[in-house]
Amino acid sequence: MKYVPINSLEIPRFAEVKTFMRLPNVKTVEDIDYAVIGIPFDTAATYRTGARFGPSAIREISSLIKPYNVPQDVDVTEWLSGVDYGDIPVVPGYIEDTYTRIEAGLDPIVAAGVIPICLGGDHSITLGELRAAAKVHGPLALVHFDSHFDTIDSYFGNKYNHGTVFKRALEEGLLDVEHSVQVGMRGTFYSPEDLKGSRELGFHVITAFEMRKLGLQEVTRQIIERVGKTKAFFTFDIDFVDPAFAPGTGTIEVGGFTSYETLDMIRELRDIDFVGYDLVEVLPSFDPTQITAFLGSNIVFEFISIIAYQKKMRQGSQIK
Amino acid sequence: MKYVPINSLEIPRFAEVKTFMRLPNVKTVEDIDYAVIGIPFDTAATYRTGARFGPSAIREISSLIKPYNVPQDVDVTEWLSGVDYGDIPVVPGYIEDTYTRIEAGLDPIVAAGVIPICLGGDHSITLGELRAAAKVHGPLALVHFDSHFDTIDSYFGNKYNHGTVFKRALEEGLLDVEHSVQVGMRGTFYSPEDLKGSRELGFHVITAFEMRKLGLQEVTRQIIERVGKTKAFFTFDIDFVDPAFAPGTGTIEVGGFTSYETLDMIRELRDIDFVGYDLVEVLPSFDPTQITAFLGSNIVFEFISIIAYQKKMRQGSQIK
Amino acid sequence: MKYVPINSLEIPRFAEVKTFMRLPNVKTVEDIDYAVIGIPFDTAATYRTGARFGPSAIREISSLIKPYNVPQDVDVTEWLSGVDYGDIPVVPGYIEDTYTRIEAGLDPIVAAGVIPICLGGDHSITLGELRAAAKVHGPLALVHFDSHFDTIDSYFGNKYNHGTVFKRALEEGLLDVEHSVQVGMRGTFYSPEDLKGSRELGFHVITAFEMRKLGLQEVTRQIIERVGKTKAFFTFDIDFVDPAFAPGTGTIEVGGFTSYETLDMIRELRDIDFVGYDLVEVLPSFDPTQITAFLGSNIVFEFISIIAYQKKMRQGSQIK
Amino acid sequence: MKYVPINSLEIPRFAEVKTFMRLPNVKTVEDIDYAVIGIPFDTAATYRTGARFGPSAIREISSLIKPYNVPQDVDVTEWLSGVDYGDIPVVPGYIEDTYTRIEAGLDPIVAAGVIPICLGGDHSITLGELRAAAKVHGPLALVHFDSHFDTIDSYFGNKYNHGTVFKRALEEGLLDVEHSVQVGMRGTFYSPEDLKGSRELGFHVITAFEMRKLGLQEVTRQIIERVGKTKAFFTFDIDFVDPAFAPGTGTIEVGGFTSYETLDMIRELRDIDFVGYDLVEVLPSFDPTQITAFLGSNIVFEFISIIAYQKKMRQGSQIK
Amino acid sequence: MKYVPINSLEIPRFAEVKTFMRLPNVKTVEDIDYAVIGIPFDTAATYRTGARFGPSAIREISSLIKPYNVPQDVDVTEWLSGVDYGDIPVVPGYIEDTYTRIEAGLDPIVAAGVIPICLGGDHSITLGELRAAAKVHGPLALVHFDSHFDTIDSYFGNKYNHGTVFKRALEEGLLDVEHSVQVGMRGTFYSPEDLKGSRELGFHVITAFEMRKLGLQEVTRQIIERVGKTKAFFTFDIDFVDPAFAPGTGTIEVGGFTSYETLDMIRELRDIDFVGYDLVEVLPSFDPTQITAFLGSNIVFEFISIIAYQKKMRQGSQIK
Amino acid sequence: MKYVPINSLEIPRFAEVKTFMRLPNVKTVEDIDYAVIGIPFDTAATYRTGARFGPSAIREISSLIKPYNVPQDVDVTEWLSGVDYGDIPVVPGYIEDTYTRIEAGLDPIVAAGVIPICLGGDHSITLGELRAAAKVHGPLALVHFDSHFDTIDSYFGNKYNHGTVFKRALEEGLLDVEHSVQVGMRGTFYSPEDLKGSRELGFHVITAFEMRKLGLQEVTRQIIERVGKTKAFFTFDIDFVDPAFAPGTGTIEVGGFTSYETLDMIRELRDIDFVGYDLVEVLPSFDPTQITAFLGSNIVFEFISIIAYQKKMRQGSQIK
Ligand SMILES: [Mn+2]
Ligand SMILES: [Mn+2]
Ligand SMILES: [Mn+2]
Ligand SMILES: [Mn+2]
Ligand SMILES: [Mn+2]
Ligand SMILES: [Mn+2]
Ligand SMILES: [Mn+2]
Ligand SMILES: [Mn+2]
Ligand SMILES: [Mn+2]
Numbered sequence A, B, C, D, E, F: 001m002k003y004v005p006i007n008s009l010e011i012p013r014f015a016e017v018k019t020f021m022r023l024p025n026v027k028t029v030e031d032i033d034y035a036v037i038g039i040p041f042d043t044a045a046t047y048r049t050g051a052r053f054g055p056s057a058i059r060e061i062s063s064l065i066k067p068y069n070v071p072q073d074v075d076v077t078e079w080l081s082g083v084d085y086g087d088i089p090v091v092p093g094y095i096e097d098t099y100t101r102i103e104a105g106l107d108p109i110v111a112a113g114v115i116p117i118c119l120g121g122d123h124s125i126t127l128g129e130l131r132a133a134a135k136v137h138g139p140l141a142l143v144h145f146d147s148h149f150d151t152i153d154s155y156f157g158n159k160y161n162h163g164t165v166f167k168r169a170l171e172e173g174l175l176d177v178e179h180s181v182q183v184g185m186r187g188t189f190y191s192p193e194d195l196k197g198s199r200e201l202g203f204h205v206i207t208a209f210e211m212r213k214l215g216l217q218e219v220t221r222q223i224i225e226r227v228g229k230t231k232a233f234f235t236f237d238i239d240f241v242d243p244a245f246a247p248g249t250g251t252i253e254v255g256g257f258t259s260y261e262t263l264d265m266i267r268e269l270r271d272i273d274f275v276g277y278d279l280v281e282v283l284p285s286f287d288p289t290q291i292t293a294f295l296g297s298n299i300v301f302e303f304i305s306i307i308a309y310q311k312k313m314r315q316g317s318q319i320k
């Protein structure tokens, strides 16, 4: 493979400039299967800010990630070439300008058939990513892990922030809502309308309360069934995970999922046809022990592993 | 309702002076169903001190709490008027003076039929609360969630501290021990007498070790059965929860319960006739990511939700 | 006086809901000399965000402030009535809407002749404050303590952020630049134009490098001379102070001033006719020991002391 | 018993010089059953360093440990005399010199029939401990809890570090691999060879992924069966536990075990004939709330409880 | 000398159980010149608590202290034998019982002619120390470095806490106020009476504001002159130092002294006949980088150096 | 210039992969004047470890550095091309192997006439740097800012660690000791021999105690005089600075210098013919507010500014 991580048995993990998983930092779309891209934007957060430092914190600790995924039985360096593409030049304080730049930044990547994996930043960035993706792929099935719906209509009289992003995406026709699903919602709600609202928009919603009753295997079964063969986008808000496992985020909600449960659910979705991924809302200033950024790194690694697994399935081991 | 929280869709959560759940800070007993009251006392802690800053830390992060409780299907602002009553003017360094002030502070609240929800402070404060409550209600069934018994007879030759509080409460006739229950005890003990001691005092005790064997549903069933229709007091020591979920407390004990398990158990107790509640031992200086104070906020919200649920049950939806 | 702080010899400092200096939290302009107002906005920060939590952090630790100022020989409660007015309902993510709300919020205060003391938030908020102040007072002499000029023309193609605020203020005619002064600039610069730029705009600039050569007494003398009898606005960016004394801010610059030097300089300015004050850029997530928020509290207390001192001078002690 | 902890009902836990569990700090092998020994060495860590402060951090918080173990029904002070032996004088920066000193330090302890319980330090120290133990006991069955195999052949061209220690131990004939077991391995791997490698060396390996499928009771059953009646050494790397419960370690791996699961598994092994124990990789600089050091203390207490339980079983209660 | 620190060129500083400056931990008064004694009491603090962990935190980092004092030209191990005596068994929550225990604990030390150096704990402990000292030495000249007077009459209706300690000491006749001095007071005051009050009690007071005007050399000259040949007690509240240099304390006051200024002033007092010393108010939970505890360690080392210097002066070098 | 930093007015500072001062990360010696090189080694630290994360922490916060140096009146991008060369692949745990790799890594850089600026890591790395430099330049005058001498002969029987590095350098003939100087030494010493030892080795030593007496201008005058026209190496241990300004280091010593004093002294040395620089001992795990890493970044920027200033002086402005 052309672009693979530095070998940590030769150069210690704590050495060298920090890129995601020690991948080469190259702004290219040639000869790669996937690109990891930072979108360090946090203007749209409604409570704690600081997620603009998320990509950097994830890069730092991601040097602990090794290439072989045991449960998926796949060595990602064997099947994939990938880069740390660097960051989108967002405009702090200006969300609409930032959307323009996200789209402009992702367009060549998506156009080249490279799978983008974006690191937030707050959840508002996903709208920019979906715009870029839908331009090429058409409306996408959304697989949305979060403790919040993010389908509020507006806050303080404004349309764009991290709590309204999927309302906007629907209005813009970026989602194939019939095949979309939201899972993990919990904590306290403004009113029963929050849940009803998301369902009326057409999402299949499975709250955390329901997930505990259904069992997580049934939840992943429903996700897979819902998405079917539709092209999909996986958006993962780290606050899906319980704050004990992921304290470093802006709007924590207790009663969440463990890291084991989380990674296990993601792995189960390996046959879905994802054309884009993101991992958002990692907030380093509330992550003194780096466990959130590291869990985020592992989630991204699971994304990469799905890409590798699917390539392996497509090609068989003989073609390597 | 007369007193309800600030609407967070209009004024951002991080704005304005911090009160519990953004309730009005009014020292009134008129037109309210419940009052949240800080008791910032930590003189009686035997290991780490600093819980006097607990009420302030809980207020800060509690602005994330929204009014609708999903599993209980109740919007607390629809059924209840409540205030952040401010704090009892405790006397740091002097536990007996403090008890006098706690009683004096709570008397008008209890007398007015308002349900007090106190925020500690160390667990010693519960004795003052029980004195105020028992004066009006008579001896109460205690529902005590904790990793410790708090029924030691004395420490260093003295009778009052956070480890002796329920021994004292019994001696003072404040508890209806036949209907009282202690759950969650774990960690290491001074001797087998600790457990035996609490049982000989008359408590129904279910240790964490026993809880894991019984299953949590059976535990809540036993609590409900034990309390029956007796008027009860719910005292919740945050160290009931595992330190991964609640590191910010003075005497952590490993092998505890998750936040999901905790909140779920509390919700199950919604039919008990609680006339008072407290949440104690939140220690901000060991809570760098605010997860303990936020879990504490959620526990208090569950208390408020029980009050709302019971009012809804009593009145039906037509009377709103 | 009608509104004064809680007496800390009677009610412990750590008790009660946290307001600035334990002042009453009342949204009034009646019977007060000054109002402390939070403006929890951080959308316009170009590096670290999170200053939206500044007002809350300052309130928390400001309960340590006592009313008597030794070097000014003034007890602020003897001369002044003041309130914690709460916060302006800013619009996170939207700077222009926020300016509208800042103006709307401050208008009645300024109109009533009450002196506003605003707590940031990032430095962009000062533009809104100046708009409100200039409407009543006309263009104001600016006394600007900062390690940065904040007179850049634009960032990333946009006009409004915390580094452009005084360029905008000048363009809007809010400043009497002939009597305005910027002090404390240091660290590294984009180019020699930064300094030249501010001077060409008309400011009297004294960099930190020059301050060390001139001596601080000469610096305050020049400020006083420069401002003269013009109505003035005091804007204090906490990054004026060295990061050892004020680590909790967004764009630290080394080689700064001590807390002693800082407070001493402010006190020297007591005869300037300030009609408004602010203290900005306190960032709690980088202030683990609260020393920045506490220094900020002391700076605000010096502001209040100047107001008290001037009233005392005007009225003499017989009129109290 | 000659050497027992200070009584915490008489002298507060936070008082006095900190030794493990408040045991006397005496360098003796007379009249004791076990000795707790610090080995503050971290030169061999491949990622984060700082575990040299592990013994001190564990001592500090271990004063919360009380003597009675509920599930094992044993009061360790009733059956055992033990000391905090202090630390081995390691040579920072020099692993081979350190091994010499570990051996020299442990030889008299092992020779005297005292059971050593060592506190790391990084995992490399176990090789020194095994050398000392095997000299007296012959090759030992290894019970190894860890998220890593630690059987890599070399890093950066060198043979000794915390990731190669059990490869070296095997080569030196210190292990009875037929009765040895490694459990808990997870996270990402360099390649499928990591797992295969450990198995080819002869270890019975149960990865965390397999453990979740087998159930933890089956896992402990397999460990017990595997070890049989062979003399065994228990080495516990704190990164076995999930980072939510044990953030303070050098090479965290997500998807791990809870503290409850961990302690419960250890207790199940109480009939194995352990002749030595260690607890390694506690890293205080990533443990701001002390939960890792405290969990480590509890694990060591479980080790001591096993020694006490076995003595109780051997002697019966009549002989005390 | 019989009792001297471990040699750090042979056993690394991070090794072994932590005692002050690596001195032997022996509860003896034989063959020693001085004893370092912890008094881990924080019940009497009026704002932040937690100073009970001060002695432990100081011990931990004091292992960095080496024996030779450059400006005093004295190697303390050459002239002095000393021990870490461990802690006084205080009674948390009970100040009067604690005073009894402090006296009882110190009596044999003072009686034996050993110089006690106590580590707080909050400043209230000094009353107990003075009682023990005055019993043997009569009323003592107080040399008091602090940012507060600690001569308030009462708080919340009670006589004993860390802000009233020297009022009580005077009332009990423990001080020779004619030769006593308080230096460093600053920050905000309750009223001009605070300062007047201390002066009316008879203290020579030099506030920080006055110190800056007088120069520190003049300040030490005045202290020396004031004390003269009277037997004296040196009480050092760490909040004398600026929070930039000593953030870890309960009631920080800005505008304080640097560590260099502080140590230099202490050294100048080397000819005063001190019969006791303490260093109080170190609060580890606000000292994340250990700089406060380490500065405290250095201050204690300066105390020991004064003892050594005086012995050297008395004996000359021939007698060693 | 070929290689200059990213323009922070176009791409926000928090964006993109973190390199020193946002320089390109290229391993080249072509077309550059200087190279910033990380040497993430901490095996040789005698107290706290973790400085291996120093280069990464410095890179992170160094994005705040802008190109124009006010006191030196030089824009480094106008005069210099430079790169972030990445890190030397050190061998953790093995100091001699690491020296080999440092030399091998630096040889081509020095050979190409590029000025190396190395980021530690602990101070032991300087020996490797000096070996590489002396090979080309012959013995160098050492300008050594530190609070320690680092000329101990051995620790624990071993020759190489961060406290022996300049003893070794002298023995290896790498230093021109007649023109070498050590400044800033303070804190406590093992014995008077420490100071005498360094002087007997031939260094001109100015302790911090002497510096305060001489005044800093006299100190820099003596340094300049001492070095004269000899080729020199500037080694800067961050513990030269007071812990208030630089808490993040392994062996703090109180009573140090401010950041202003430090930078001012460095600037004064701008006419010395430095052929290499390093900045060592930044320890991120004790730097929660990044002030140490940022001060380190500024020190490195002063180094770069000296290189630029000298080039400007040599070439005059006409040749640009
Ligand atoms: Mn979201
Ligand atoms: Mn969310
Ligand atoms: Mn309790
Ligand atoms: Mn408890
Ligand atoms: Mn500014
Ligand atoms: Mn600024
Ligand atoms: Mn291991
Ligand atoms: Mn491991
Ligand atoms: Mn004091």
Ligand SMILES: [Mn+2]
Binding pocket: E146, E147, E148, E237, E239, E240, E251
């Ligand atoms: Mn004080």
Ligand SMILES: [Mn+2]
Binding pocket: F123, F146, F148, F150, F162, F237
């Ligand atoms: Mn050094």
Ligand SMILES: [Mn+2]
Binding pocket: F146, F147, F148, F237, F239, F240, F251, F281
């Ligand atoms: Mn040094």
